[in-house]
Amino acid sequence: MTDPKKTVSVKPDADQALKARNGRNIALALGLVAFVALVFVVTLVRLGANVGNRF
Amino acid sequence: MAKPAVLSPDTPADTVRAARWQDYFQLLKPRVMSLVVFTAATGLVAARTHIHPLLGAVAVLCIAVGAGASGALNMWYDADIDAKMRRTRGRPVPAGLVEGSEAATLGVVLSLLSVLLMGMAINWLAAGLLAFTIVFYAVVYTMWLKRWTAQNIVIGGLAGALPPAIGWAAAAGDAPLNAWLMVLIIFLWTPPHFWALSLYISTDYAKAGVPMLPVVKGAKETRKQILLYSLVFIPVCLAPAATGLGGPLYLAVSALGGLVFLTLAWRVFRSDAGDAADPRVADRALYDVAEAPAAEAAPAVEGKRPPPVGGAKDARNLFAFSILYLFALFAALLAEAMIGIRALELPL
Structure with missing residues (x-):
């Protein structure tokens, strides 16, 4: 007799894997956007005073 | 996709x-990261x-990411x-969720990013100290x-002790005596903190072949070293x-x-902490110290709860208080600096 708890259907697993992959991709995209934004803002802060001195 | 390489027995x-x-x-x-950030x-x-x-904020972020x-x-x-130890076998790599190579790649990429960003955005002294800490x-x-x-x-504790000096270097561009005094405080705190912990999970370390002090020198020597380091x-x-400061x-x-x-x-x-394995920690996560007193205070039910092992309680108390003490020390320094309370220069 097969144990119903151990029966694994293919579709839910595939759905779960797809959902997990989408989550990972979104997290990676957000991380990259945050990094770019951070570098941009840091550049503004570091250059801010020097740029102001030129005018 | 993840490969179940070193699956946990659970x-x-x-x-x-x-x-x-x-x-x-x-x-x-993340739990270690939170202490590093603080x-x-x-x-x-x-x-x-x-x-x-x-x-x-960027400096603290770089230190957190580097950690x-x-x-x-x-x-x-x-x-x-990790796969052999109860408290670590649920981690992503031994649990088969993430491949080891992915973990290594993530570590290398984040190390480079954090050090380079620290160097370019803050200063290279802080970046150098961060790189040294990671390595x-x-x-x-x-x-x-x-x-x-x-x-x-004891020696490895230096890595966990360095973040205050990195933070100081990021702010001031140098690392004077007081910055290193903060490092020394965490450095000397680490041995009694970890040895108190290892006294009640030493069987786990022995199983994994990690030469922690109680495994190699025995519980009695460990208890002595805890006291000496505390002094x-x-x-x-x-x-x-x-x-x-x-x-x-x-x-x-x-x-x-x-x-x-x-006193602890x-x-x-x-005490006799570490002389015998404490059955109460068998199914607990490592840092569940908050649950311990409640479990001990609960009325004993015959056959449902293993008998207490006296010394383990003392070791757990020291372990828990050591975290609180370090937090309180740094919180006091932080509060004084933020409020602007003048530092003392009492004669030694």
Whole structure:
């Protein structure tokens, strides 16, 4: 007799894997956007005073 | 996709799920990261110099990411040990959720990003100290000391102790005596803290072949070393009140907390902690110290709860209080610097 708890259907697993992959991709995209934004803002802060001195 | 390479005994192969982003985040050891952020921020503020708030936040972020990166490298290299230990076998790599190579790649990429960003945005002294910290933890501690000597956490503790100096260097551009005094406090705190813990989970370390002090030298020697380190640690905690780092609040916290710390260390020394495995910790996660007192206070039910092992309670009390004490010391320094309370320079 097969144990119903151990029966694994293919579709839910595939759905779960797809959902997990989408989550990972979104997290990676957000991380990259945050990094770019951070570098941009840091550049503004570091250059801010020097740029102001030129005018 | 994740490969179930070193599956934990608790995880049947057909239940391994796809890795989520949270599993990758767990590779960064967020709990350790939170302590690093706190001590680094304290170092940054205790320097009492002006730094643009955004740059200060970036510096702390770089330190946090660098600490996380070294955590990921540690989880990659130690996956074999982690799979054998109760408290670590649920980690993403031994659980089969994330491949070891992915953890290593994440660690290397985040290390480079954090050090380069620190160097370009803040200064290269802070970046150099951060790079040293990452290499020291990932290479010197993880790959060498941990499996080789019972002094692993004494020397390796330097990596966990450095964040205040990095924070100070980020704010002030230098790292004077007081920055290193904060490092010394965490460095001397580490051995009694970890040895108190290892006294009640030493069987786990023995099973994994990690030469922790109780495994190699025995519980009695470990209890003695805890007391000796505590006797050195507490006077060092008082020193900031003489060097112009800590003020009256810090002095009060360090003196009162120090007395409690020494009392608990003395109790551990006089106890039989570590002489026998404590069955109460068998199914508990490592840091579940908060649950312990409640479990002990509950009325004993015959056959449902294992009999208590006296010394383990003393070891757990010291372990829990050591975390509170370190937090209180740095919170006092942080508060004094933020409020602007003048630091003391008491004669030694």
